[in-house]
Amino acid sequence: MPKRVLLCLGVVLVLAGAVAMAQQPDTQYHPGPKLDPAAVARGQKLFITNCSFCHAADATGASGPDLLRSPIVLRDQHGETIGVVVHAGRPGAGGGPSMPAFSSLTESQIGDIAEFLHSRVVAAADRFDYPITGVMTGNAAAGAAYFNGAGKCSTCHTVSDTAPGTMISLAGIAGRFTPPNLLKRIAYPAPARGAIDETAAETVKVTLPSGATVSGVLIHQGEFHVVLRDADGWQRTFTLGPGVQVAVHDPLAFHKQQIGKYSDAELHNLLAYLETLK
Numbered sequence: 371m372p373k374r375v376l377l378c379l380g381v382v383l384v385l386a387g388a389v390a391m392a393q394q395p396d397t398q399y400h401p402g403p404k405l406d407p408a409a410v411a412r413g414q415k416l417f418i419t420n421c422s423f424c425h426a427a428d429a430t431g432a433s434g435p436d437l438l439r440s441p442i443v444l445r446d447q448h449g450e451t452i453g454v455v456v457h458a459g460r461p462g463a464g465g466g467p468s469m470p471a472f473s474s475l476t477e478s479q480i481g482d483i484a485e486f487l488h489s490r491v492v493a494a495a496d497r498f499d500y501p502i503t504g505v506m507t508g509n510a511a512a513g514a515a516y517f518n519g520a521g522k523c524s525t526c527h528t529v530s531d532t533a534p535g536t537m538i539s540l541a542g543i544a545g546r547f548t549p550p551n552l553l554k555r556i557a558y559p560a561p562a563r564g565a566i567d568e569t570a571a572e573t574v575k576v577t578l579p580s581g582a583t584v585s586g587v588l589i590h591q592g593e594f595h596v597v598l599r600d601a602d603g604w605q606r607t608f609t610l611g612p613g614v615q616v617a618v619h620d621p622l623a624f625h626k627q628q629i630g631k632y633s634d635a636e637l638h639n640l641l642a643y644l645e646t647l648k
């Protein structure tokens with residue numbers, strides 16, 4: 371393609387991107403719960419005094435792990451999964467450093483800490499807010515190679531119209547998202563918890579002491595209960611206790627673990643490749 375055409379394309383994409391961004395309801399990006407700035411500020415204070423010496427003030431980890439990549443944080447909505455760890459502490463995997471229990475922090479304080487952590491995750495994802503001129507610098511062939519190789523994308527995705535079995539087709543994906551939204555989509559596919567779109571929903575299998583099992587879409591997982599929607603559409607609540615086993619499957623686990631692990635070149639090349647899938 372001549373340089374001039376590319377330039378025009380770039381301008382069109384910038385405009386399309388600007389329009390898509392301005393019309394918030396049309397953008398496909400749902401980073402999770404709407405953040406409350408007052409709660410974020412309260413949570414930041416609590417985090418700095420209670421948590422920062424092990425997880426760093428920006429939560430990216432020190433002696434304790436990087437919480438912006440923590441599946442527990444990414445899965446959390448309002449403190450329900452973070453709260454379990456904070457209240458119980460952690461023994462430290464494989465003799466590694468442990469985390470003390472913070473039994474005196476209230477639910478609402480934990481909710482604020484969660485809000486702060488979610489704001490950090492969103493800020494980290496904004497790394498994907500490349501200006502579009504920068505976004506289009508990738509190499510499609512290198513992106514295809516990464517997609518089918520080291521990136522492992524092709525283990526779950528196909529780019530053809532027909533997707534056999536559990537494969538998810540990305541055919542036409544570039545027609546559905548502007549480049550910045552496509553980047554965000556790679557970093558953060560649709561929210562999983564209780565999702566209507568069953569492909570991306572977290573599922574759970576509960577095994578009762580009798581050995582009977584019940585499976586469905588995970589609606590809520592707390593310290594004491596798990597709530598699911600079964601195949602008939604009924605919402606069912608199970609009390610956790612001895613002999614009750616809960617196995618959660620998150621189809622987006624791979625995507626969540628990958629957040630922040632891609633190099634800029636990998637992302638740009640991937641995007642250039644996906645852009646060919648009109």
Ligand code: HEC
Pocket residue numbers: 417420421422423424425433434435437439440441442443452455456460461462463466467468469470472483
């Ligand atoms: C004394 C150091 C220390 C303090 C203080 C601390 N943590 Fe931790 N935290 C750790 C360590 C170490 C782990 C990993 C333990 C393990 O191996 O599972 C951890 C794990 C976690 C996890 C689970 C991460 C995952 O995905 O497995 C969360 C969430 C968490 N901490 C949140 C907090 C919050 C919120 C606070 C403040 C209220 C806090 N931590 C205070 C050391 C600490």
Ligand code: HEC
Pocket residue numbers: 517521522523524525526527538540543552555556559560567569570621622624625640
């Ligand atoms: C372990 C399986 C798995 C792997 C590996 C995987 N994905 Fe996904 N991906 C999913 C699931 C599940 C969805 C959600 C599908 C849905 O919403 O219907 C998804 C969604 C997406 C979407 C959004 C699709 C849409 O229509 O909204 C994009 C883009 C995407 N993945 C790109 C990638 C890329 C690029 C890679 C490699 C770096 C990759 N995926 C690796 C499972 C995977």
